[in-house]
Amino acid sequence: MNDHSLIIKQVIGKTIKAIRIKQGLSQEDLAGLCQVDRSYISLVEVGKNEPSVSKIFELCGGLKVSPSAFFKIVESEYDKIKETDTTAK
Numbered sequence: 001m002n003d004h005s006l007i008i009k010q011v012i013g014k015t016i017k018a019i020r021i022k023q024g025l026s027q028e029d030l031a032g033l034c035q036v037d038r039s040y041i042s043l044v045e046v047g048k049n050e051p052s053v054s055k056i057f058e059l060c061g062g063l064k065v066s067p068s069a070f071f072k073i074v075e076s077e078y079d080k081i082k083e084t085d086t087t088a089k
Helices: 003-022 027-034 038-045 053-063 067-088
Strands: none
Touching: 003 027, 003 038, 003 053, 003 067, 027 038, 027 053, 053 067
């Protein structure tokens, strides 16, 4: 797996976690809303598991955020990391 893919997995996980926490949901709450195991949510949030597009749509449904808004956040966070990497060199 290249750095690009790893960064995206981490950004997706951190974004899901940030939205979940902001909404006052536990991992267990979100797992119940999305009909997945709590451990799956944990693995996604730490970047060890990459959700499929259909699963991202389900997670967005549980988080009450549109997939387009979710991906805008992910893109913004990814761009910040890329800028940091570029300026650090």
